[in-house]
Amino acid sequence: SSSRRGSPPPLHRATSFAFPLPTSLMTTMTHHHGRDRRRSKSSECDDEVPGDEDVDESSMSSILGDELQERRRQRQRLPRHVAFICDGNSRWSHCRGRRRTNDDDDVISSLSNSIARSLMGHVAGANRVISLIDSLLSIREERQRRYRQPQSRGHAHNEDEEDDDDDALRYCTFFAFSTENWSRPKYEIDAILKLIEDMSRRYRKSDPAIRDGKVRIRILGDIDDARIPSNTREELRALERSSAKACDLVNLRRRRRRRRERGEMMISLDKDDDYGDGDNDDADDADDTDDAGDDALTVCLAINYGGRADILRAATELARSIADDAAGSSSSSSFGSESHHLIINENEITKRLCTANVPDVDLIIRTGGEKRLSNFFLWEGAYAELYFCDTLWPDFDEQNIQRALAWYGQRERRFGGR
Numbered sequence: 238s239s240s241r242r243g244s245p246p247p248l249h250r251a252t253s254f255a256f257p258l259p260t261s262l263m264t265t266m267t268h269h270h271g272r273d274r275r276r277s278k279s280s281e282c283d284d285e286v287p288g289d290e291d292v293d294e295s296s297m298s299s300i301l302g303d304e305l306q307e308r309r310r311q312r313q314r315l316p317r318h319v320a321f322i323c324d325g326n327s328r329w330s331h332c333r334g335r336r337r338t339n340d341d342d343d344v345i346s347s348l349s350n351s352i353a354r355s356l357m358g359h360v361a362g363a364n365r366v367i368s369l370i371d372s373l374l375s376i377r378e379e380r381q382r383r384y385r386q387p388q389s390r391g392h393a394h395n396e397d398e399e400d401d402d403d404d405a406l407r408y409c410t411f412f413a414f415s416t417e418n419w420s421r422p423k424y425e426i427d428a429i430l431k432l433i434e435d436m437s438r439r440y441r442k443s444d445p446a447i448r449d450g451k452v453r454i455r456i457l458g459d460i461d462d463a464r465i466p467s468n469t470r471e472e473l474r475a476l477e478r479s480s481a482k483a484c485d486l487v488n489l490r491r492r493r494r495r496r497r498e499r500g501e502m503m504i505s506l507d508k509d510d511d512y513g514d515g516d517n518d519d520a521d522d523a524d525d526t527d528d529a530g531d532d533a534l535t536v537c538l539a540i541n542y543g544g545r546a547d548i549l550r551a552a553t554e555l556a557r558s559i560a561d562d563a564a565g566s567s568s569s570s571s572f573g574s575e576s577h578h579l580i581i582n583e584n585e586i587t588k589r590l591c592t593a594n595v596p597d598v599d600l601i602i603r604t605g606g607e608k609r610l611s612n613f614f615l616w617e618g619a620y621a622e623l624y625f626c627d628t629l630w631p632d633f634d635e636q637n638i639q640r641a642l643a644w645y646g647q648r649e650r651r652f653g654g655r
């Protein structure tokens with residue numbers, strides 16, 4: 238049994254991926270004046286983590302109590318797909334600028350106005366994205382390690398349970414830049430896009446999770462938009478490609494290992510059986526270049542993303558295909574040929590969204606105190622559980638995500654049924 242009963246799984250402190258504000262941006266930004274985005278909440282600068290009072294702490298601690306409960310905790314239902322609306326970056330830096338409680342604040346207070354401070358919030362927000370990816374990987378790995386521990390060689394294996402577990406935290410999405418964010422001041426847009434570009438480069442070049450094929454990056458949203466600098470676009474595509482390559486390699490090795498193991502088993506059952514001879518391995522593997530069979534965490538970055546825009550685009554594409562379909566079938570004889578008429582249904586829309594092949598989101602977490610979706614995952618979030626907390630995005634840490642996941646685990650999901 239587990240060596241650490243009664244306590245939640247430890248999360249390694251995410252390796253700090255401190256992202257500095259580009260100096261070129263810092264100097265130009267100090268000449269602008271920021272908006273004073275007042276918020277109704279007065280508690281947003283508090284050190285306490287407020288707004289998470291929906292979580293029943295006493296029942297959580299009893300859940301964490303004895304071995305039976307521990308076993309349940311291990312089996313705690315986790316979302317397959319969790320998404321984050323990363324709100325509160327600007328308020329975070331304004332609050333920190335006022336509090337001046339540690340060394341970082343010396344840097345912030347030396348910046349001459351509120352704009353530079355607000356950009357520090359985006360930098361901290363970007364670092365938080367990276368550390369949360371690490372946290373999600375840790376939670377998943379820890380769960381798999383603990384859950385699979387009792388499965389020793391030769392033991393009967395409950396495949397249903399393992400499949401169930403493998404689904405936990407397979408996808409996450411960060412809403413980093415919305416189609417509505419173009420209405421922000423140009424200096425801020427430039428800064429956020431530059432930040433996304435530089436961070437993607439650093440992440441691609443230096444993060445072990447990418448190198449080891451643990452994370453598959455996917456970009457959602459229209460990054461071919463001419464307003465997105467070509468360097469940013471190329472860097473994001475490069476990150477997608479590098480992560481996919483590393484994941485595909487890991488998958489390939491895993492499949493070969495499994496085939497070998499299966500082959501060895503078959504050979505021991507029947508020495509004449511040539512199963513697993515490897516002749517067709519490469520042909521089989523060549524097909525498998527998407528996330529089918531992935532054990533990686535798919536991380537979607539929603540950039541220039543808007544739910545309505547995406548649905549509109551998918552609907553337009555479907556309408557065009559239906560028109561082409563109709564034109565094609567009227568100009569050619571249907572005799573002897575198979576005719577496939579497209580119809581409008583949910584599936585035809587779903588597969589044309591930029592989230593095609595990404596499962597519906599199970600849990601949407603919005604930080605920063607606002608309780609709205611802001612045009613995020615309007616289609617994909619039809620049955621999502623919604624978790625709102627006042628914690629500002631740069632402060633949303635491992636403890637906060639654990640709390641949100643525990644809350645999710647207690648939700649009863651009915652999808653419209655009883």
Ligand SMILES: CC(C)=CCC/C(C)=C/CC/C(C)=C/COP(=O)(O)OP(=O)(O)O
Nearest residue numbers: 274323324325326327328362363413433436
């Ligand atoms: C690599 C990567 C994905 C980086 C993303 C960086 C990041 C988290 C960008 C979010 C930008 C944004 C509009 C945040 C909202 O905070 P706000 O400015 O609206 O804050 P406020 O609510 O306090 O004004």
